[in-house]
Amino acid sequence: MALSCAVLNPTHVLSDKSPCLSLKSSSTAYAHGSYRMLFQDPKYAQASILKAPAAFSSSHRGSPLKCYMRTEKGDLGGVSVGTETTEWKRAEGIVKELERQCSTPISRLREVVDAMAEELRVGLASEAKSNLLKMVISYVDTLPTGDEKGLFYALDLGGTNFRVLRVQLGGKEGRVIDKEFTEVTIPANLMVGTEKELFDYIASELAKFVTSEGKNFYLEPGRQRELGFTFSFPVHQTAIASGTLIKWSKGFSVSEMVGKDVVVALKEAMERQGLDMHVSALVNDTVGTLAGGRYRDEDVMIAVILGTGTNACYVEHADAIPKCQGLLPKSGYMVINTEWGNFWSSHLPVTEFDKALDAESINPGDHIFEKLISGMYLGEIVRRLLLKLAEDAALFGDNIPSRLREPYVLTTPNISAMHQDTSPDLKVVENTLKNVFGISHIPLRTRKLVVELCGIVAVRAARLAGAGIVGILKKLGRDVIGDTGKMRTVVAIDGGLYEHYSFFRQNMQSAVKELLGSEVSETVVLELSSDGSGIGATLLAASNSRYSKKS
Ligand code: BGC
Numbered sequence: 001m002a003l004s005c006a007v008l009n010p011t012h013v014l015s016d017k018s019p020c021l022s023l024k025s026s027s028t029a030y031a032h033g034s035y036r037m038l039f040q041d042p043k044y045a046q047a048s049i050l051k052a053p054a055a056f057s058s059s060h061r062g063s064p065l066k067c068y069m070r071t072e073k074g075d076l077g078g079v080s081v082g083t084e085t086t087e088w089k090r091a092e093g094i095v096k097e098l099e100r101q102c103s104t105p106i107s108r109l110r111e112v113v114d115a116m117a118e119e120l121r122v123g124l125a126s127e128a129k130s131n132l133l134k135m136v137i138s139y140v141d142t143l144p145t146g147d148e149k150g151l152f153y154a155l156d157l158g159g160t161n162f163r164v165l166r167v168q169l170g171g172k173e174g175r176v177i178d179k180e181f182t183e184v185t186i187p188a189n190l191m192v193g194t195e196k197e198l199f200d201y202i203a204s205e206l207a208k209f210v211t212s213e214g215k216n217f218y219l220e221p222g223r224q225r226e227l228g229f230t231f232s233f234p235v236h237q238t239a240i241a242s243g244t245l246i247k248w249s250k251g252f253s254v255s256e257m258v259g260k261d262v263v264v265a266l267k268e269a270m271e272r273q274g275l276d277m278h279v280s281a282l283v284n285d286t287v288g289t290l291a292g293g294r295y296r297d298e299d300v301m302i303a304v305i306l307g308t309g310t311n312a313c314y315v316e317h318a319d320a321i322p323k324c325q326g327l328l329p330k331s332g333y334m335v336i337n338t339e340w341g342n343f344w345s346s347h348l349p350v351t352e353f354d355k356a357l358d359a360e361s362i363n364p365g366d367h368i369f370e371k372l373i374s375g376m377y378l379g380e381i382v383r384r385l386l387l388k389l390a391e392d393a394a395l396f397g398d399n400i401p402s403r404l405r406e407p408y409v410l411t412t413p414n415i416s417a418m419h420q421d422t423s424p425d426l427k428v429v430e431n432t433l434k435n436v437f438g439i440s441h442i443p444l445r446t447r448k449l450v451v452e453l454c455g456i457v458a459v460r461a462a463r464l465a466g467a468g469i470v471g472i473l474k475k476l477g478r479d480v481i482g483d484t485g486k487m488r489t490v491v492a493i494d495g496g497l498y499e500h501y502s503f504f505r506q507n508m509q510s511a512v513k514e515l516l517g518s519e520v521s522e523t524v525v526l527e528l529s530s531d532g533s534g535i536g537a538t539l540l541a542a543s544n545s546r547y548s549k550k551s
Pocket of ligand 1: 231232233234235249250284286305307308309310311312339341370
């Protein structure tokens with residue numbers, strides 16, 4: 001701890017009558033022996049005289065003291081003088097216990113892999129309500145070949161932003177001739193408002209985007225514009241271009257939408273906007289990512305989203321899907337959207353903090369795997385831990401900063417920045433805590449503790465996501481080298497958490513490697529596929545085009 005104020009003798013008696021300590025600088029923390037003095041507000045530290053109404057002696061060791069700051073202008077307020085031995089030790093104890101509860105040793109990860117593989121099987125067998133994994137039949141039974149041609153749009157709704165995209169596809173020769181996109185933030189009130197408000201808003205943004213279509217984009221005469229609608233929530237798909245919402249996730253809770261066809265909602269909103277466009281495919285973002293991945297690499301078998309939410313889809317043999325009844329895809333396979341966000345197993349390392357987060361969320365009891373892993377929640381878990389440390393171990397002094405009590409103020413990008421802070425005095429941590437919570441003058445060792453917390457939460461998330469992937473590989477029989485020899489399997493991964501949080505990415509990769517062993521892991525490629533899902537949705541709109549079906 002860098003200290004530049006005058007040294008206080010711990011046995012020195014501070015009395016009201018005899019001001020005894022002059023602070024020479026704006027240093028905000030003072031430590032001597034086992035005592036720690038925290039000034040909540042820098043203005044206290046700049047005051048010239050410190051007085052305390054109590055004897056500041058070793059007899060107070062172990063119990064917090066209150067000291068008062070006084071200047072010629074009067075009392076400035078109280079500062080807390082705690083003991084390092086009690087508060088700091090308590091904080092360290094809380095963090096140690098958390099680390100124990102969140103630990104993901106390989107034995108635990110193997111249990112998670114087995115439980116995931118089993119739930120995948122159960123979900124394929126029937127549509128039972130009790131199934132944890134919905135295992136949605138996507139109606140995508142042919143993946144892009146490269147022959148796709150024409151102008152196609154995609155609309156991607158699934159997080160706090162939505163994207164609209166147009167692509168001119170040129171077949172095997174031309175590939176993606178040109179593409180343009182725009183990204184729009186969804187106002188928070190629309191995420192929890194009405195169907196009409198939300199869909200009118202996205203349809204109007206889409207209509208605006210269509211008017212800016214430039215000369216590189218060409219719609220064949222007599223054709224209607226076509227769209228792939230990426231809707232990244234659990235949907236019960238009933239055909240390639242229709243599906244009803246099962247439930248919301250990721251902070252959305254638009255009234256009266258559950259059970260409704262989301263394509264109908266979009267079509268009605270487009271009509272209200274006077275937008276003439278046909279929805280040719282309704283796809284989950286995982287399915288879009290898989291399609292986009294396949295366009296580039298034919299060994300892509302699995303797609304995973306690690307962003308605001310999390311999910312995975314994969315290519316399943318049609319005869320391994322008992323609930324597929326009657327639907328016999330010519331290709332012999334079907335893309336299955338697992339909706340793994342809703343996975344749960346008694347082997348998951350769930351703590352009291354996760355339980356409280358879940359109970360206070362808008363979808364309590366649902367999407368537990370997602371709440372342990374995805375970008376929407378990691379920051380919030382860390383905020384809850386910091387609050388506990390502030391309340392039980394005075395981590396930030398006597399007064400608990402009010403913003404520490406505000407749900408979701410700490411974001412996963414904040415966690416990622418603090419966790420990956422390489423500056424020697426952890427400046428990024430200092431600035432983040434200041435900007436987000438208004439807490440300043442945090443000693444270095446507290447900053448280190450914050451980094452440790454971010455690590456515990458992020459590493460748990462990354463390793464669990466890795467176990468989820470290995471669970472799918474196991475279901476496909478690709479977690480071992482089978483009779484057919486080494487088969488290359490590519491996992492296309494999209495989402496900001498994976499793309500921007502390199503510690504997360506590295507920990508996930510190493511968990512996959514640990515679980516598979518070095519020989520098998522050589523056959524599995526984890527590939528970043530940013531914006532695979534947008535292109536993928538246009539490709540699926542193309543392969544399901546109303547015109548190609550007629551011809
Ligand atoms: C949704 C999935 C989606 C995932 C990633 C989850 O909350 O249930 O449908 O794929 O988020 O966006």
